[in-house]
Amino acid sequence: xxxxxxxxxxxxxxxxxxxxxxxxxxxxxxxxxxxxxxxxxxxxxxxxxxxxxxxxxxxxxxxxxxxxxxxxxxxxxxxxxxxxxxxxxxxxxxxxxxxxxxxxxxxx
Numbered sequence: 001x002x003x004x005x006x007x008x009x010x011x012x013x014x015x016x017x018x019x020x021x022x023x024x025x026x027x028x029x030x031x032x033x034x035x036x037x038x039x040x041x042x043x044x045x046x047x048x049x050x051x052x053x054x055x056x057x058x059x060x061x062x063x064x065x066x067x068x069x070x071x072x073x074x075x076x077x078x079x080x081x082x083x084x085x086x087x088x089x090x091x092x093x094x095x096x097x098x099x100x101x102x103x104x105x106x107x108x
């Protein structure tokens with residue numbers, strides 16, 4: 001099922017970006033914080049709610065648990081990667097439009 005282009009929240013964007021490599025919840029929290037330079041601090045409830053929603057949308061999927069581990073890992077699906085790439089293109093368009101108007105001149 002192909003998903004139309006949607007504007008992602010910053011938290012959703014960083015969660016998906018964090019899952020470019022499979023990770024467990026705490027790893028997603030850490031990676032999101034690192035990638036956002038500290039702007040995105042995910043609380044457990046927020047993270048797991050978002051993960052459930054993304055699983056329902058089939059943007060991510062849980063990896064089967066091995067060896068009685070309590071850590072549930074998630075991975076990006078092909079659809080999730082497509083959504084992430086579309087968001088990157090959308091963000092680039094926003095930056096390009098801003099730069100075309102502002103021209104990098106901070107004197108105005």
